[in-house]
Amino acid sequence: MEENKRTEISTLGEFGLIERLTAEMPLVNESSCKGVGDDAAVLHYGEKETLVTTDLLLEGVHFDLTYVPLAHLGYKAAVVNFSDIYAMNGTPKQITVSLGVSKRFSVEDMEQLYAGIRMACANYNVDIVGGDTTSSMTGLTISITCIGEADKEKIVYRNGAQENDLVCVSGDLGAAYMGLQLLEREKVAFAGQTDFTPEFGGKEYLLERQLKPEARRDIVASLAQAGIVPTAMMDISDGLSSELLHICKQSNVGCRVYEERIPIDYQTAIMAEELNMNLVTAALNGGEDYELLFTVPLSMHDAVSAIPGVKVIGHMTAPSLGSYLIARDGSEIQLRAQGWNPLSE
């Protein structure tokens, strides 16, 4: 019977499910400019456009409280939303915070979580304007919605990349993922032991990237100062490969990015070596970097290269040429969205 058809969600993955659920959903309100499909929705409520983004974090899926302090979790939960607003070339202004809390947690625990959220808000000049707090049967649930603003003509979507545009990334990639591997390794080593000292020496950068990421408003500011409005932009939360494919798909272009140009910190490289993991895979698919991936016209090569912390890693091509990584040996490896995607696990 048709009614009893059961399709496993894992067969579609997160993006497939969203596409399926939100298909043929025309916007009816004048104030709705852009709906599902970018880092944030774009609403028209005034001279400036209003941006809205939201993130749902579930204990056991997105975070493990055996090694993540609650204050760090709060900070990160807020910052990842700010990152989505910056990725539209906007400025975050308000958040709402919804919490589902099991009896395992005390008021003091929630105060620590909130201390982290508040610190993030203070650092980024964002107001907490509302939320919902309720009990939960199992663990901690955090849902944050962020509202921001942007000049209409300066909003950067994922769909504006053109053939021959340069592909740029900020900072370095793969460190947050390696930080997670490190924490997981020490968790296993620690299991059942008392008086255990985790081996984090010389790897502080990896931990910081995993536990206390920052949104790249400095890069957004540098781009504005240089008079550069990217043709497409998004933040790297699921891994470079996955995000590049989003931009290629939505902009209807292909791309070539060069392995030798992908920025990787030396601590990331050392950790990959220790764990016997492929470094480039970690940088391409690791996720949670919260760096910016953006494209600019070829004519801006010198201007964009002059910005500290920005690296040109490749260029856009005709869509028929597909999306490939050029390895150090010159071979072409097709990019796949193997990113951090809990729904397809």
Add this chain to the structure above:
Amino acid sequence: MEENKRTEISTLGEFGLIERLTAEMPLVNESSCKGVGDDAAVLHYGEKETLVTTDLLLEGVHFDLTYVPLAHLGYKAAVVNFSDIYAMNGTPKQITVSLGVSKRFSVEDMEQLYAGIRMACANYNVDIVGGDTTSSMTGLTISITCIGEADKEKIVYRNGAQENDLVCVSGDLGAAYMGLQLLEREKVAFAGQTDFTPEFGGKEYLLERQLKPEARRDIVASLAQAGIVPTAMMDISDGLSSELLHICKQSNVGCRVYEERIPIDYQTAIMAEELNMNLVTAALNGGEDYELLFTVPLSMHDAVSAIPGVKVIGHMTAPSLGSYLIARDGSEIQLRAQGWNPLSE
């Protein structure tokens, strides 16, 4: 040790926890007009004000899928957010929908849930503009944020009630709670049986109020048409007692409401009788009515009484007189916030 202090969240309850977490949190952005403490936040992004509200629903806490169809759940999850926007005298315009989904659920299940959300959006002219979808370890999590708009001078907060204002409610109270009792009763009766036909005859109204509530935009429209801007307003989600106390506290007034004037449907009364429950307690503390509770100046008595579906149930007093229900026998019963509050259970 101070650091190890553990205060159970149940000792504070939902509102106490929110107050504690959001204490001393000044708003820094010009566009943040009103933060935590009303049905929705108020933001200034244009000529009209922007309203934002959010709700987090967790399986096992807020809904039981043994008797709630997913489409109904989706409809309700959206409508309760619209209700918060109407309760500010605004109009809902956009929502974001975040879902946490365990492997128990199929794509078809999520399509049913979304069909309900979409139907609610279609009925209320609201756009779905974004969201987040992720896997969950246990059950279903739904987090919806709603954005709406309102004329600045027409926004109604909870803090504007004055002494001698009339207390009004729309529709009738307690039916959604009785619908829940009915569903729970049949669930217990059904347990372990096959081929069981639940006894819902003559109680369709209670089920509808529980499973498919509507937001009272008709009342908001009627008030506007009659030229009435309430002095205070909120929607009744946690029960009349709890909401009245919110308005009294925030407006610094007391109140007297009259048992004989509280609107109750006959099906609610019959069900209370069947279950041997106190009818007035159900109407005062039942929750999930999503009716509007508002106050108007005494001079508007005739105008507000003429609106179909609105009933004057009492009046505001000096704060020193406290908040009381006048029973049919003339005795005064102090109102208590015994409402539906999962955090204090």
